[in-house]
Amino acid sequence: MKLTKRLLMSVVALGIAGAVSGTAFAADTIAIITPSHDNPFFKAEADGAAAKAKELGYATMVLVHDDDANKQNELFDNAIAAGVKAIILDNAGADASVAAVKKAKDKGIPSFLIDREITTTGVAVSQIVSNNYQGAQLGAEEFVKLMGEKGNYAELVGKESDTNAGIRSQGYHDVIDQYSDLKSVAKQTANWSQTEAYTVMESILQAHPDIKGVISGNDTMAMGAYAALEAAGRKDVIVVGFDGSNDVRDSIKKGGIKATVLQPAYQQAQNAVVQADKFIKTGKTGLEEKQLMDCILINAANASKLETFALKP
Incomplete structure (x- = not known):
């Protein structure tokens, strides 16, 4: 599948190096849409999701909505037009994102949310958030x-x-x-x-x-x-x-x-991709839509074990 002109313009405008991996979507593609990577939390999400997707044999389309619901909507349009198999999303607003996620669902593209919930259930396959x-x-x-x-x-x-x-x-x-x-x-x-x-x-x-x-x-x-x-x-x-x-x-x-x-951002994102892969292959995840991951206190006693939103043994 060829990269659409609209999508290409969007990726170039975002200025994200390597935003699209794989060869012109020769492989099945997962879109990863988050707030700005200027915040290391969101970059860790994108990196975690992209790494797991690659490990599972998918190309990735990594995009940034900058907490702008209108921009997010355009990115969903681009992902839908590109024929992605699934969308991993840290959304741009609990209410404002419902329509975009539903639009993808109506086109047969499942969404897997991380970090932030939306206000409606039944439109995303999974909502994986920190407790x-x-x-x-x-x-x-x-x-x-x-x-x-x-x-x-x-x-x-x-x-x-x-x-x-x-x-x-x-x-x-x-x-x-x-x-x-x-x-x-x-x-x-x-x-x-x-x-x-x-x-x-x-x-x-x-x-x-x-x-x-x-x-x-x-x-x-x-x-x-x-x-x-x-x-x-x-x-x-x-x-x-x-x-x-x-x-x-x-x-x-x-x-x-x-x-x-x-809050385990990297692991949340990887879990979302694993669930997306299972859903793509079987039509279900075997899990509830809403999933909570417990948080861990970090202070002087264990700070040295913290690395990129994960705690080392």
């Missing part, structure tokens, strides 16, 4: 311990369109709110962005100079917050993240950020 509530509780328990069960703190929240942002925040508060001496003085979104988190943290520091801790909905925002705190000479402020990135691992090892929560 965000369990992970958030782990992070909150460590945060409470690090804070000595008292002090003013701020929370950085992810994108409102992302179900995970709300689940993590709820998990944090269900633990932290049990401690009356821990006071939330600010709760602001930084949209999963390191740059936004830096700016938001600067504003929070100005309004609340007595702040003692920051709990973040992901590691990228935690890195931005810590950079702002460091620039202000406030290394005394405790920062806890969520994701398990190598950047935060390195910060933990240097005594910077204190902890994070590992």
Whole structure:
């Protein structure tokens, strides 16, 4: 099957080296669509899925939607036109992605979601996500311990369109709110962005100079917050993240950020491809649509074992 002109333009515009593997789709192809690879979490997903697909004999089409639902819709159109056998997706919005996934299903192309859920069941074959509530509780328990069960703190929240942002925040508060001496003085979104988190943290520091801790909905925002705190000479402020990135691992090892929560991005993506392969060959996965993978607390005790969103033995 030849690469369509529209798809070729999309891949070139994305500027992703090696976005299409295999020879002009000579092999059956799996599309892998995620947010920007500038975030190492999403790059790990794409790398994990692509590696497993190649191992199983598939070509891959690796595309980026940049958290833009309209762009994601165009990429689905491209993947459908190219005749891919399955789509692995970390979506661009719980509500906004339903139509694209259903459109692929109606064309006989199954979708396997990772990391983020959509709000409808029965349109994707699998939705494999981290147990965000369990992970958030782990992070909150460590945060409470690090804070000595008292002090003013701020929370950085992810994108409102992302179900995970709300689940993590709820998990944090269900633990932290049990401690009356821990006071939330600010709760602001930084949209999963390191740059936004830096700016938001600067504003929070100005309004609340007595702040003692920051709990973040992901590691990228935690890195931005810590950079702002460091620039202000406030290394005394405790920062806890969520994701398990190598950047935060390195910060933990240097005594910077204190902890994070590992969600197994690489393994999730590989599991999705294995399930896609089984579905392509048999018409079923043998598993429930919604699947949770537990998270792991990362702190100074085990940070050295963390590598690319996976914990080494």
